[in-house]
Amino acid sequence: MDVLKKVPVREQDPKVRATNFEEVCLGYNKDEAMEEATRCIKCKNPKCVTGCPVSIDIPGFIKEVEEGNIEEASKVIAKYSALPAVCGRVCPQESQCEERCIRGIKGEPVSIGKLERFVADWSREHNIKPQPPETLNGKKVAVIGSGPAGLTCAGDLAKLGYDVTIFEALHEAGGVLVYGIPEFRLPKETVVKTEIDNVRELGVKIETNVVIGKSTTIDELLTEEGFDAVFVGSGAGLPKFMGIPGENANGVFSANEFLTRNNLMKAFDESYDSPIVSGKKVAVVGGGNVAMDAARTALRLGAEVHIVYRRSEAELPARVEEVHHAKEEGIIFNLLTNPEEILVDENGRVKGMVCVEMELGEPDASGRRRPVVKADSEFTLDVDTVIMSLGTSPNPLISSTTEGLEVNKWKCIVADEVNGKTTKEGVYAGGDAVTGAATVILAMGAGKAAAKGIDEYLSTK
Amino acid sequence: MYKILKKEVLANNIYLMDIEAKRVAKSCFPGQFIIVKIDEKGERIPLTICDYDREAGSVTIVFQAVGASTQRMAEYEVGDTFRDFVGPLGCKSELVDEPDEELKKKKILFVAGGVGTAPVYPQVKWMKEHGVDVDCIIGARNKELIILEEEMKKVAKNCYVATDDGSYGFKGNVNDKIKDLIHNEGKSYDLVIAIGPIIMMKFVSLLTKELGIKTIVSMNPIMVDGTGMCGACRLTVGDEVKFACVDGPEFDGHLVNFDESMKRQVMYRTEEGRAVLKLKEGDTHKNGGCGCGGDK
Ligand SMILES: Cc1cc2nc3c(=O)[nH]c(=O)nc-3n(C[C@H](O)[C@H](O)[C@H](O)COP(=O)(O)OP(=O)(O)OC[C@H]3O[C@@H](n4cnc5c(N)ncnc54)[C@H](O)[C@@H]3O)c2cc1C
Ligand SMILES: Cc1cc2nc3c(=O)[nH]c(=O)nc-3n(C[C@H](O)[C@H](O)[C@H](O)COP(=O)(O)OP(=O)(O)OC[C@H]3O[C@@H](n4cnc5c(N)ncnc54)[C@H](O)[C@@H]3O)c2cc1C
Ligand code: SF4
Ligand code: SF4
Ligand code: FES
Numbered sequence: 001m002d003v004l005k006k007v008p009v010r011e012q013d014p015k016v017r018a019t020n021f022e023e024v025c026l027g028y029n030k031d032e033a034m035e036e037a038t039r040c041i042k043c044k045n046p047k048c049v050t051g052c053p054v055s056i057d058i059p060g061f062i063k064e065v066e067e068g069n070i071e072e073a074s075k076v077i078a079k080y081s082a083l084p085a086v087c088g089r090v091c092p093q094e095s096q097c098e099e100r101c102i103r104g105i106k107g108e109p110v111s112i113g114k115l116e117r118f119v120a121d122w123s124r125e126h127n128i129k130p131q132p133p134e135t136l137n138g139k140k141v142a143v144i145g146s147g148p149a150g151l152t153c154a155g156d157l158a159k160l161g162y163d164v165t166i167f168e169a170l171h172e173a174g175g176v177l178v179y180g181i182p183e184f185r186l187p188k189e190t191v192v193k194t195e196i197d198n199v200r201e202l203g204v205k206i207e208t209n210v211v212i213g214k215s216t217t218i219d220e221l222l223t224e225e226g227f228d229a230v231f232v233g234s235g236a237g238l239p240k241f242m243g244i245p246g247e248n249a250n251g252v253f254s255a256n257e258f259l260t261r262n263n264l265m266k267a268f269d270e271s272y273d274s275p276i277v278s279g280k281k282v283a284v285v286g287g288g289n290v291a292m293d294a295a296r297t298a299l300r301l302g303a304e305v306h307i308v309y310r311r312s313e314a315e316l317p318a319r320v321e322e323v324h325h326a327k328e329e330g331i332i333f334n335l336l337t338n339p340e341e342i343l344v345d346e347n348g349r350v351k352g353m354v355c356v357e358m359e360l361g362e363p364d365a366s367g368r369r370r371p372v373v374k375a376d377s378e379f380t381l382d383v384d385t386v387i388m389s390l391g392t393s394p395n396p397l398i399s400s401t402t403e404g405l406e407v408n409k410w411k412c413i414v415a416d417e418v419n420g421k422t423t424k425e426g427v428y429a430g431g432d433a434v435t436g437a438a439t440v441i442l443a444m445g446a447g448k449a450a451a452k453g454i455d456e457y458l459s460t461k
Numbered sequence: 462m463y464k465i466l467k468k469e470v471l472a473n474n475i476y477l478m479d480i481e482a483k484r485v486a487k488s489c490f491p492g493q494f495i496i497v498k499i500d501e502k503g504e505r506i507p508l509t510i511c512d513y514d515r516e517a518g519s520v521t522i523v524f525q526a527v528g529a530s531t532q533r534m535a536e537y538e539v540g541d542t543f544r545d546f547v548g549p550l551g552c553k554s555e556l557v558d559e560p561d562e563e564l565k566k567k568k569i570l571f572v573a574g575g576v577g578t579a580p581v582y583p584q585v586k587w588m589k590e591h592g593v594d595v596d597c598i599i600g601a602r603n604k605e606l607i608i609l610e611e612e613m614k615k616v617a618k619n620c621y622v623a624t625d626d627g628s629y630g631f632k633g634n635v636n637d638k639i640k641d642l643i644h645n646e647g648k649s650y651d652l653v654i655a656i657g658p659i660i661m662m663k664f665v666s667l668l669t670k671e672l673g674i675k676t677i678v679s680m681n682p683i684m685v686d687g688t689g690m691c692g693a694c695r696l697t698v699g700d701e702v703k704f705a706c707v708d709g710p711e712f713d714g715h716l717v718n719f720d721e722s723m724k725r726q727v728m729y730r731t732e733e734g735r736a737v738l739k740l741k742e743g744d745t746h747k748n749g750g751c752g753c754g755g756d757k
Contacts, residue, residue: 171545209547257691273504348724
């Protein structure tokens with residue numbers, strides 16, 4: 001083996017996978033994992049750990065993998081993360097743990113994410129369950145939202161003996177993990193459900209179909225329902241649109257709607273009732289992970305798919321791996337292109353999208369070169385469906401119904417990074433609701449920090 | 462799981478159910494809605510809250526079996542359960558927050574079209590409980606399609622019934638009846654609340670605009686989550702885009718772009734689906750089945 005290179009990971013062939021919703025990446029088997037583990041030199045002062053938002057003892061678990069003690073490895077990870085099978089799949093490792101790995105200076109870093117995924121998958125297949133605490137401390141904590149932030153906060157508190165209930169607005173727990181990220185990147189039944197069940201194993205109760213701010217409020221939870229503290233992990237919120245003509249036509253969707261219909265409501269499966277209109281020619285506007293997911297979903301539903309993005313390839317905010325996968329599968333990239341209008345037929349359906357070409361000008365405040373319209377470059381893209389993937393803005397449902405909970409000028413909940421404390425006593429927050437759309441592992445990190453903050457608060461109260 | 466406590470057939474294809482849902486019953490108000498999901502594979506179906514009993518912890522819904530999901534719902538009986546039932550969603554009716562003294566000064570007319578009678582009922586009942594007298598028109602294509610008339614009569618000061626074919630009550634659509642009340646019976650109104658098929662709300666709004674009467678309508682676009690996450694329920698009000706599930710469902714009828722909403726509502730309607738409906742029920746689905754005749 002070449003120690004400078006990662007042990008390659010098996011993937012479904014691009015031509016085959018473009019027509020199904022099965023997972024793209026097949027992961028390591030035990031031999032491959034043990035071989036990859038030998039590449040880690042178990043640094044005394046491991047840089048990789050500093051790149052992980054939940055500080056997993058990376059050399060610690062990799063050492064166990066190398067020796068073939070997978071159950072031990074899973075115990076090491078479990079001390080830090082409640083969702084290893086998820087993170088091993090969707091963490092942007094290349095800019096976190098793996099970016100700092102010493103091996104990466106000369107050659108490829110250790111494949112930390114794929115090893116983590118292997119350990120988690122192995123534990124699931126061998127039915128390794130986390131242990132609930134032996135005694136409860138008699139204190140109750142409510143967690144709002146069952147995404148990665150909420151699940152992590154709930155899991156950590158349960159391990160410390162708190163009686164935790166998660167309240168979730170949708171009919172299924174998991175947040176973006178179930179309604180946003182598609183099946184072919186993150187299998188729902190096997191991976192997500194199992195990790196959520198593991199959080200339940202710790203004694204956490206999950207009440208679905210409860211919208212905080214409507215069904216009940218934070219103040220009622222604290223006063224009438226006897227909770228001693230509340231954690232808010234309600235996610236990123238409302239989808240943005242461009243405000244261009246034709247945007248309310250039939251066939252224009254937010255990425256959230258398109259992905260939710262397909263992932264949560266399983267519209268791709270005939271036996272489910274929810275419909276999805278998947279066009280023959282689809283334009284996805286935007287260049288982030290969400291845009292890639294929407295594009296690759298539309299492709300699998302049988303469409304020709306264009307990514308329309310106003311900057312160049314170098315500025316695409318999506319993970320490199322996702323862009324690479326999208327290209328392999330046949331997604332067409334219309335870069336330096338911006339929509340101006342959606343054309344609508346007499347029945348109110350999309351019949352094309354007028355775009356202009358862009359070029360990159362001077363850098364703007366974000367340091368990225370600002371795209372400017374090229375003169376006389378207007379053209380019409382022949383599409384029948386447009387998916388807007390332009391990010392989100394915070395949902396005011398909770399902030400507007402909770403006395404004393406401050407939001408910043410972007411309407412995100414104000415919370416202390418170190419302990420998740422908000423401006424209201426006993427209320428903590430973290431994840432996308434605080435930072436705006438970010439990543440699974442950052443949300444988990446925030447959930448962890450808040451669990452610690454809540455424990456400190458309630459132990460001294 | 463949410464248990465069905467009561468089931469009634471109000472008219473051909475229109476069903477009433479009381480569902481046990483304690484959290485919803487405790488916190489809901491007139492104007493709000495719920496989303497029900499029958500089972501694992503069901504759609505999320507939005508339905509207006511038609512009544513509630515805070516003590517018993519139950520919520521009343523009335524629905525018309527129009528498509529696959531609502532037809533499947535109609536097969537459920539007392540004692541059966543629905544997998545999911547979430548709410549209350551949307552904003553409560555503006556009137557609920559107005560002081561009773563202010564309300565009493567207003568002359569209010571409710572206009573209910575077809576199944577729209579169900580969401581009108583709790584609002585009229587609220588008025589009655591707060592000592593406010595209001596008038597109400599119930600409109601439908603024919604006598605068989607009139608629902609909740611007895612209940613409404615108990616809570617509205619005057620309740621008028623209008624049928625297109627004249628098989629019961631006033632002969633004509635709801636707009637004809639509004640004109641009749643104003644021109645022939647010397648009535649005047651400061652506020653109209655119209656709930657029914659979009660086409661009816663559109664034409665009522667056009668008429669009241671002419672008459673200069675402020676009008677509130679309750680929009681029912683296609684929805685998915687009902688919490689503001691997906692944007693499926695967007696509609697144009699004035700020159701703004703609003704999400705019906707969080708900003709509504711009630712809006713100023715003089716500002717809503719009804720034509721756009723009508724097109725959006727049939728997004729998932731297939732030719733085949735329409736054929737099935739036509740076969741089963743005759744040509745009732747062209748205007749939402751209320752027969753208010755607003756499209757004439
Ligand atoms: C399509 C898509 C792909 C992505 N891909 C990646 C990726 O590859 N890697 C990565 O790291 N990150 C990715 N992300 C981002 C990542 O998923 C999020 O940053 C992360 O899920 C945020 O976690 P959270 O717990 O803060 O919120 P969420 O996961 O959004 O969960 C919030 C939960 O709270 C619930 N809720 C909201 N309001 C209420 C209320 N009032 N009452 C009760 N419940 C409520 C919501 O229904 C939801 O279930 C992706 C996001 C999307 C949309
Ligand atoms: C806030 C809100 C409140 C509502 N309240 C009630 C109520 O109290 N009683 C009631 O009977 N219905 C109500 N509706 C409409 C109800 O949700 C739909 O009739 C139902 O979702 C149709 O489901 P289906 O699968 O049976 O029909 P589908 O097979 O989905 O559709 C059958 C037909 O109904 C049309 N349709 C689909 N969705 C809607 C919709 N949201 N509104 C109107 N037509 C639709 C389709 O275009 C098609 O023509 C409400 C909708 C909303 C958004
Ligand atoms: S959780 Fe994410 S950042 Fe941390 S070690 Fe695993 S893959 Fe790397
Ligand atoms: S930095 Fe790389 S080589 Fe060092 S411990 Fe971490 S994974 Fe192993
Ligand atoms: S139904 Fe999804 S935003 Fe309103």
